[in-house]
Amino acid sequence: AQTVTQSQPEMSVQEAETVTLSCTYDTSESDYYLFWYKQPPSRQMILVIRQEAYKQQNATENRFSVNFQKAAKSFSLKISDSQLGDAAMYFCAYKDTSYGKLTFGQGTILTVHP
Amino acid sequence: DTAVSQTPKYLVTQMGNDKSIKCEQNLGHDTMYWYKQDSKKFLKIMFSYNNKELIINETVPNRFSPKSPDKAHLNLHINSLELGDSAVYFCASSHPGTGGFNEQFFGPGTRLTVL
Numbered sequence: 153a154q155t156v157t158q159s160q161p162e163m164s165v166q167e168a169e170t171v172t173l174s175c176t177y178d179t180s181e182s183d184y185y186l187f188w189y190k191q192p193p194s195r196q197m198i199l200v201i202r203q204e205a206y207k208q209q210n211a212t213e214n215r216f217s218v219n220f221q222k223a224a225k226s227f228s229l230k231i232s233d234s235q236l237g238d239a240a241m242y243f244c245a246y247k248d249t250s251y252g253k254l255t256f257g258q259g260t261i262l263t264v265h266p
Numbered sequence: 267d268t269a270v271s272q273t274p275k276y277l278v279t280q281m282g283n284d285k286s287i288k289c290e291q292n293l294g295h296d297t298m299y300w301y302k303q304d305s306k307k308f309l310k311i312m313f314s315y316n317n318k319e320l321i322i323n324e325t326v327p328n329r330f331s332p333k334s335p336d337k338a339h340l341n342l343h344i345n346s347l348e349l350g351d352s353a354v355y356f357c358a359s360s361h362p363g364t365g366g367f368n369e370q371f372f373g374p375g376t377r378l379t380v381l
Binding site for chain 2: 191252258259
């Protein structure tokens with residue numbers, strides 16, 4: 153079974169600075185998808201960024217980018233120019249190609265200081 | 267326009283009661299999911315339906331029974347509620363099918379509190 157591990161329960165960053173959230177996963181599959189979701193206090197799950205395992209190029213979405221290391225099974229999220237609105241719980245998730253279920257990590261609470 | 271909606275948003279009930287949570291999506295998706303987020307914020311898949319057919323049934327007590335009357339709806343019925351059922355339940359949908367890069371759209375969640 154696939155597992156996803158986020159080793160940082162909490163992280164903090166100053167506004168306008170850069171922060172990196174870590175995620176590692178375990179799978180025997182060669183093809184899969186990885187996601188980062190954001191959950192603000194409103195509890196709505198919001199997709200931040202996604203990566204296909206067969207693409208070596210790291211995904212970017214505005215201030216959000218990933219560092220995908222397939223051999224190391226690592227998928228970290230970098231947030232540049234952090235804003236107060238980035239404060240939330242961030243979940244790393246793995247999706248297989250068969251049944252489509254998301255397997256989530258434990259989450260990282262990000263605090264942004266003004 | 268709400269893409270994935272759940273009712274109710276909050277549900278407080280007594281142990282032993284039976285309750286249902288409803289989910290509807292207006293995105294034309296054919297796959298729907300139920301996830302449970304426990305008190306430690308851990309999210310785990312419970313069920314998935316594809317075109318009204320059950321395709322994922324994780325190790326969930328059989329007191330939980332999903333029902334999909336059509337592709338746009340996936341309801342969750344819970345019998346004999348227990349204290350440990352207190353959690354936030356999320357419905358999600360995606361298209362097309364289960365594979366691929368398809369983003370899952372989540373509902374707002376239903377916070378269930380069992381007293």
